Amino acid sequence: MKVTIKNWVGVATWKWVANDDNCGICRMPFDGCCPDCKLPGDDCPLVWGQCSHCFHMHCIVKWLQSQQVNQQCPMCRQEWKFNNK
Amino acid sequence: MSLKPRKVDFNATWSSLQDTVRGVITLDHVPRTVWNDRFSDVYSLCVAHPEPLADRLYAETKQYLIDHVAKLLNKIQEGGESQLIRNYFYYWSQYSEGAGYLHKLYFYLNQQHIKTQKGSDAEILYGGSDISGAGEQMEIGELALEVWRADMIAPLGHRLVKLLLEVINQDRAQQPLTVPIEAVRGTILSFVEVQSCKKKGQLQLYQDLFEEPFLDASGEHFKRDAARLLQEKDVSLYMEKVMAKIDEELLRARKFLHFSSLPKVSQRCESHMVAEHLYFLYSECMNMVQGERKKDLSNMYSLLKSVPNAISVLVDTVLEHIKAQGLTAVSNLQGESMHIHFVENLLKVYKKYKQLIQEVFNADQNFVGALDKACSSVINHKSNGGRGPCRSPELLAKYCDTLLKKSSKGISESEVDEKLSQSIIIFKYIDDKDVFQKFYSRMLAKRLIHQQTQSMDAEEAMINRLKQACGYEFTNKLHRMFTDMSVSADLNNKFGEFLKKENIDLGITFNIHVLQAGAWPLGQTVVTPFALPQQLEKSVQMFEKFYHTSFNGRKLTWLHHLCQAELRLEYLKKPYLVTMQTFQMAILLLFENTDVLTCGEIRDTLQLSNEQFQRHASSLIDCKFLLSESEDLKSESSLRLNLEYSNKRTRFRITAAVQKETPQEVEHTMNSVEEDRKLYLQAAIVRIMKSRKVLKHNQLIQEVCAQSKVSFAPSIPMIKKCIEALIDKQYIERTPHSSEEYSYVA
Ligand SMILES: [Zn+2]
Numbered sequence: 089m090k091v092t093i094k095n096w097v098g099v100a101t102w103k104w105v106a107n108d109d110n111c112g113i114c115r116m117p118f119d120g121c122c123p124d125c126k127l128p129g130d131d132c133p134l135v136w137g138q139c140s141h142c143f144h145m146h147c148i149v150k151w152l153q154s155q156q157v158n159q160q161c162p163m164c165r166q167e168w169k170f171n172n173k
Numbered sequence: 174m175s176l177k178p179r180k181v182d183f184n185a186t187w188s189s190l191q192d193t194v195r196g197v198i199t200l201d202h203v204p205r206t207v208w209n210d211r212f213s214d215v216y217s218l219c220v221a222h223p224e225p226l227a228d229r230l231y232a233e234t235k236q237y238l239i240d241h242v243a244k245l246l247n248k249i250q251e252g253g254e255s256q257l258i259r260n261y262f263y264y265w266s267q268y269s270e271g272a273g274y275l276h277k278l279y280f281y282l283n284q285q286h287i288k289t290q291k292g293s294d295a296e297i298l299y300g301g302s303d304i305s306g307a308g309e310q311m312e313i314g315e316l317a318l319e320v321w322r323a324d325m326i327a328p329l330g331h332r333l334v335k336l337l338l339e340v341i342n343q344d345r346a347q348q349p350l351t352v353p354i355e356a357v358r359g360t361i362l363s364f365v366e367v368q369s370c371k372k373k374g375q376l377q378l379y380q381d382l383f384e385e386p387f388l389d390a391s392g393e394h395f396k397r398d399a400a401r402l403l404q405e406k407d408v409s410l411y412m413e414k415v416m417a418k419i420d421e422e423l424l425r426a427r428k429f430l431h432f433s434s435l436p437k438v439s440q441r442c443e444s445h446m447v448a449e450h451l452y453f454l455y456s457e458c459m460n461m462v463q464g465e466r467k468k469d470l471s472n473m474y475s476l477l478k479s480v481p482n483a484i485s486v487l488v489d490t491v492l493e494h495i496k497a498q499g500l501t502a503v504s505n506l507q508g509e510s511m512h513i514h515f516v517e518n519l520l521k522v523y524k525k526y527k528q529l530i531q532e533v534f535n536a537d538q539n540f541v542g543a544l545d546k547a548c549s550s551v552i553n554h555k556s557n558g559g560r561g562p563c564r565s566p567e568l569l570a571k572y573c574d575t576l577l578k579k580s581s582k583g584i585s586e587s588e589v590d591e592k593l594s595q596s597i598i599i600f601k602y603i604d605d606k607d608v609f610q611k612f613y614s615r616m617l618a619k620r621l622i623h624q625q626t627q628s629m630d631a632e633e634a635m636i637n638r639l640k641q642a643c644g645y646e647f648t649n650k651l652h653r654m655f656t657d658m659s660v661s662a663d664l665n666n667k668f669g670e671f672l673k674k675e676n677i678d679l680g681i682t683f684n685i686h687v688l689q690a691g692a693w694p695l696g697q698t699v700v701t702p703f704a705l706p707q708q709l710e711k712s713v714q715m716f717e718k719f720y721h722t723s724f725n726g727r728k729l730t731w732l733h734h735l736c737q738a739e740l741r742l743e744y745l746k747k748p749y750l751v752t753m754q755t756f757q758m759a760i761l762l763l764f765e766n767t768d769v770l771t772c773g774e775i776r777d778t779l780q781l782s783n784e785q786f787q788r789h790a791s792s793l794i795d796c797k798f799l800l801s802e803s804e805d806l807k808s809e810s811s812l813r814l815n816l817e818y819s820n821k822r823t824r825f826r827i828t829a830a831v832q833k834e835t836p837q838e839v840e841h842t843m844n845s846v847e848e849d850r851k852l853y854l855q856a857a858i859v860r861i862m863k864s865r866k867v868l869k870h871n872q873l874i875q876e877v878c879a880q881s882k883v884s885f886a887p888s889i890p891m892i893k894k895c896i897e898a899l900i901d902k903q904y905i906e907r908t909p910h911s912s913e914e915y916s917y918v919a
């Protein structure tokens with residue numbers, strides 16, 4: 089071998105993969121965070137429902153708490169179930 | 174003696190009392206027993222039965238004092254004008270002291286009769302009653318002084334004042350005084366002391382009788398003196414003499430006058446010697462400032478500051494001078510270390526004039542303000558008569574970068590820290606702080622990604638300084654970059670555990686930075702086509718597998734142009750360990766089975782864009798790893814592996830050239846600032862309109878400017894464009910009444 093790699097420092101960026109650009113509850117972009125948070129990223133994560141809709145975790149939790157009877161997705165009105173893939 | 178009221182023979186009692194009064198007022202010897210007897214005589218007259226004789230006692234005493242002062246008036250004049258002050262002072266001293274004793278002798282009359290009759294002090298002060306008016310009775314001490322004022326000072330005052338002014342003129346001319354200082358001062362102060370029992374306007378007599386004529390006469394003297402000094406036509410000399418003159422006059426005033434006259438004396442002097450000759454003083458202003466003649470400037474300052482508004486000419490001249498010095502210090506800077514000279518030259522100018530202002534102008538706010546204005550105008554100066562860009566934000570960011578980078582050799586950590594904290598001085602003057610932030614964050618990103626950071630502590634300290642100067646919002650993204658670095662370190666550990674558990678060997682040491690896309694200013698060059706060398710494929714695949722099982726709903730994008738590798742070169746006389754960028758590495762790896770390749774072959778195999786290929790191939794040629802026969806790298810040009818390569822060092826990096834900021838990146842940074850500003854302004858307009866509902870155009874512009882001031886000074890046309898854009902997007906609309914008014918659309 090003429091040349092061998094001893095070590096390599098890789099650089100990558102990560103982004104949420106969502107069907108939409110914005111959260112259907114707070115309307116803020118998924119690149120940013122929910123209105124209650126200051127920093128986007130790990131501290132303000134996204135979650136997906138089995139209906140495939142996606143929200144800021146803080147937003148959907150708040151929404152579900154405000155629904156007395158049925159736990160429905162605010163977009164499609166199907167029963168909300170967290171999709172843990 | 175009995176305290177019981179009884180019948181008293183007024184004439185007999187007054188006759189003996191009068192004799193004692195004479196003794197007291199002339200400071201003659203009065204035996205204690207006599208004093209005690211007369212003290213009770215005053216009491217018995219005041220409480221006499223059947224009728225109190227207090228009023229009669231008062232009238233007789235007053236008459237006695239009038240007669241006594243009339244006699245003294247004659248005596249004082251006996252020696253003629255030459256003895257007048259001396260005599261006046263002699264008898265005044267005696268009389269005023271005597272009046273004090275007399276006041277005590279008449280204790281009962283003062284306490285019981287006069288006070289009860291006069292009523293409260295408040296009535297005297299606010300009732301407006303004139304206590305010296307006819308019929309009103311005064312306490313005896315005051316009565317004595319009032320008689321002196323009316324029967325001595327009134328007839329004699331003007332003659333005395335004329336003589337007093339003559340003596341003061343002798344003093345000014347440094348001639349021997351014909352009257353002792355003590356007598357002159359005592360006479361002048363008698364005009365105040367004679368009023369000392371008055372509740373208000375104690376200085377009135379002194380001011381009307383003496384001070385005003387004195388100030389007028391002095392004014393004439395100052396005018397003549399100024400005219401004489403002006404003949405020398407020398408501003409420095411003139412200022413020195415005027416300052417000396419003011420000191421001398423204040424000293425004289427302290428010697429002769431009541432202290433309340435001191436500010437008036439200097440004010441007169443300043444008005445005739447400074448205020449009336451401002452243009453003469455100004456004529457030398459420019460030369461003094463340009464020559465930085467500290468003594469002259471300090472004199473000029475102390476003279477001008479006494480005259481309202483006169484200082485502004487000096488302030489403006491200083492401002493222009495500092496500005497010119499600042500612009501000279503940063504003009505014609507060129508070359509690799511331009512940013513260092515730029516910042517350090519500016520700081521030199523700043524410190525020099527800060528020191529000068531401290532020393533010469535007593536840190537006067539006017540001059541501190543001028544320094545601020547001058548610095549701000551130098552630092553925000555735009556080339557080409559205002560049309561060119563202002564490079565300060567970029568140069569300052571670069572200065573910080575140089576200090577925070579590993580390469581800053583030969584300078585200690587504390588020096589770096591000191592220099593960084595000094596750079597905040599310049600930072601505070603920058604208008605376009607957002608431009609600085611853009612450059613700073615790009616450079617920080619590169620330092621972190623390329624492991625060029627000298628010390629994390631120094632990095633954090635600098636960010637905290639910026640936060641202190643500009644607030645949390647300003648450094649928010651910088652903090653997020655730091656967070657990503659520690660999150661990545663954690664991730665690398667977990668990935669290591671994952672590999673161990675799965676029993677996987679990557680064949681290389683692998684490390685990764687996983688960054689939040691929004692937080693890092695990595696520009697639009699993010700997606701670069703690249704065919705990953707097969708040696709790295711396993712690492713990339715394994716990491717992606719690990720990442721996607723650890724995190725839901727996240728997409729990773731590899732930034733190969735930012736990755737770097739350490740390679741072991743084994744085809745040369747001795748082995749070398751070289752750190753290089755991934756693209757450089759990929760090119761070298763292609764030479765495994767051959768020593769010659771064409772540029773076209775390399776580019777196609779790696780699928781690199783022409784720009785990336787050119788950049789990395791030429792850097793390898795520059796480092797002598799590859800040899801090329803032609804200057805330009807065309808598709809058919811061939812590159813040959815340099816088998817004769819040698820270097821004294823066996824472990825080094827060749828990344829510097831490709832990591833350098835390109836002119837395109839600078840331009841890109843400037844453009845992204847423009848975009849960010851538009852977003853910022855639109856958000857600000859929406860925020861303001863949401864809270865105010867309806868607003869006039871000009872008010873809206875004003876509020877937007879006020880809000881954005883912290884990070885940049887927006888242009889009015891840009892704000893107008895943003896308003897139009899928001900009207901189009903129906904966030905706001907024009908009100909029906911006026912096109913100059915907007916309302917918020919809920
Ligand atoms: Zn949300």
Ligand SMILES: [Zn+2]
Nearest residue numbers: 122125132146
């Ligand atoms: Zn949140």
Ligand SMILES: [Zn+2]
Nearest residue numbers: 139141161164
């Ligand atoms: Zn749904």
